[in-house]
Amino acid sequence: MKKALLPLAVAAVLPVTAFAELGETDTSFYGKMNVTAVNTNFDSSVDGDNESAWNLNSNASRVGFKGKTQLGENLYAIYKAEFEVYVDSGISGSSSDDQTFKQRNIYVGLMGDYGTIIAGRHDSVLKLSQAKVDLFGDLQGGDIKNWMSGETRSSNMINYTTPKLGGFSLSVMSVLGEDSGDRRDGLLDSYSTGVSFSHEGLYLALSRDENVKSGSQEKQFLNINRFVASYAIGDLTLGAILQQAEDGDNFEDNASGSTEMSYDEDSFMVSAAYKLGDFVLKTQYGQGEYTVEDATFGGSLVDDDFEREAWVVGVDYKLAKSTKVYTYYSNIETDDNLLSFSSDSDVFGLGMEHKF
Amino acid sequence: MKRNFWAAVVIACSTQLFAGSLRADNSTCGNEVDMADSLDFSKLHVDCSEEPDFVYDPEEGTRFFGRNKKAVDTYSQKNTDQPSGLDQHVSRLQSGSQGVVEEDLSAQVTKQASARLNPAEQLVKNDLAERNASVVFNIREPFSVTGGPQSALNGLFAQMVHYCPQGWEKLKEWSVPAQSDYFLHYQFQCAE
Numbered sequence: 343m344k345k346a347l348l349p350l351a352v353a354a355v356l357p358v359t360a361f362a363e364l365g366e367t368d369t370s371f372y373g374k375m376n377v378t379a380v381n382t383n384f385d386s387s388v389d390g391d392n393e394s395a396w397n398l399n400s401n402a403s404r405v406g407f408k409g410k411t412q413l414g415e416n417l418y419a420i421y422k423a424e425f426e427v428y429v430d431s432g433i434s435g436s437s438s439d440d441q442t443f444k445q446r447n448i449y450v451g452l453m454g455d456y457g458t459i460i461a462g463r464h465d466s467v468l469k470l471s472q473a474k475v476d477l478f479g480d481l482q483g484g485d486i487k488n489w490m491s492g493e494t495r496s497s498n499m500i501n502y503t504t505p506k507l508g509g510f511s512l513s514v515m516s517v518l519g520e521d522s523g524d525r526r527d528g529l530l531d532s533y534s535t536g537v538s539f540s541h542e543g544l545y546l547a548l549s550r551d552e553n554v555k556s557g558s559q560e561k562q563f564l565n566i567n568r569f570v571a572s573y574a575i576g577d578l579t580l581g582a583i584l585q586q587a588e589d590g591d592n593f594e595d596n597a598s599g600s601t602e603m604s605y606d607e608d609s610f611m612v613s614a615a616y617k618l619g620d621f622v623l624k625t626q627y628g629q630g631e632y633t634v635e636d637a638t639f640g641g642s643l644v645d646d647d648f649e650r651e652a653w654v655v656g657v658d659y660k661l662a663k664s665t666k667v668y669t670y671y672s673n674i675e676t677d678d679n680l681l682s683f684s685s686d687s688d689v690f691g692l693g694m695e696h697k698f
Numbered sequence: 699m700k701r702n703f704w705a706a707v708v709i710a711c712s713t714q715l716f717a718g719s720l721r722a723d724n725s726t727c728g729n730e731v732d733m734a735d736s737l738d739f740s741k742l743h744v745d746c747s748e749e750p751d752f753v754y755d756p757e758e759g760t761r762f763f764g765r766n767k768k769a770v771d772t773y774s775q776k777n778t779d780q781p782s783g784l785d786q787h788v789s790r791l792q793s794g795s796q797g798v799v800e801e802d803l804s805a806q807v808t809k810q811a812s813a814r815l816n817p818a819e820q821l822v823k824n825d826l827a828e829r830n831a832s833v834v835f836n837i838r839e840p841f842s843v844t845g846g847p848q849s850a851l852n853g854l855f856a857q858m859v860h861y862c863p864q865g866w867e868k869l870k871e872w873s874v875p876a877q878s879d880y881f882l883h884y885q886f887q888c889a890e
Contacts, residue, residue: 366754368747368753369750369751370750370751371751372729372730372734373731374729406734408734408742408743410744418744422734422742447734451739453739453740453744465735470736470737473736474732501737503737505740506738511737663729664729697731697732
């Protein structure tokens, strides 16, 4: 009995997994759930009394989908849509108008040998340049946004990123101004740019925000320079961020109207992580010095020089490649006179993260 | 003071950059959710792209991977009348040739079942199993209404053993008239 069959060689030319072919659009779902029970101790900025509270936090939990269509040899249309979900309460705040799904990074673009160009809403180049040096990102009392400006997600952005060449990559993100009365009417009136280099365990990045509305600390139009370095030596990973920020061209747009307004920030952080079997021991320290003149800061009109200092320690325990439990403790001290900030606050957290 | 600071940063960077070789970094792939927090779009979308959850094909509609992959029609290839054998399969695999052959698999499967494979044959078998893991095949065998489907079942079984030496899952079965007889079709996926 003769049987018509493909030879093994035909099977050999098949991809191990039959991915999308030319013209087809593939889509993948991904995300993570990260939730923490935290106990916060702080000195009230109103009456100085010590207060304590337990909360359940959802830490940038998200679902997303992304995909591509191959348009030609090494030419793809790509897209991504990512939404934050709130594991703790189901909505982004306490009002019924708050969102169940809050937009994070969303874009469509083209990717080819020449690099990648995307348009939409996305984290700034400066924000992403920190890579994973911030070991307690998204955690209450741990994230560098507690003492550093520039943790920004910009709407109406167009970003171009070069292919990685010799470990180098350059990104330029133009942020278009669409707010009423916004004077950012040029293509590069507001932009975020940076160059990074990675080679084996070494990562270096230099980035700059020019007149970008900051998403953390001083939430106004700032010019920021940031330098990031990290190096992995065996199971030990060391990291550092140095940053300098000052008021940008549009700084006064959202301030009090005074002609003497200014903002100046010098901040830094260092971090260390050590992998010990399924455990990861982590610590980081950060500090910021600020000079604010007649500007709104933390919801108050401020004319002050002050400092802020933070340190955090924590331990992760890996249950699986995609699942971990963790605990951390942070302390933040500040000598500002803002009602919105306590002079001394401690946070203890116990949480779990599951990626999929 | 600030100017000195940034000058120091630039000098430190330059020293680090040119101290080592500048070949591209081949960092490993991570979780998609982590890779999504990056400007390395090539890594997220192509270099480290895992099997997608579904694919939209403008001609065929949406295919959900894992249960509805695009199948390989083994019988729609050209040159389906060239006799061959397992030895030819092995040599073609080893040489990377891409012809299409015809062979008596039933006899070979019986022979294989009764004979212990030598290490080279076992290696080829394992290699085949790895290459075909998760691939979906369409196969077919003729049968007559009077003779019944038994002969077709034997032939289909032989083909599945051949393509999926580590086992398989039958996904679909259907028949198509062919002149006065029928073809019995199987769609199956090799075990991963």
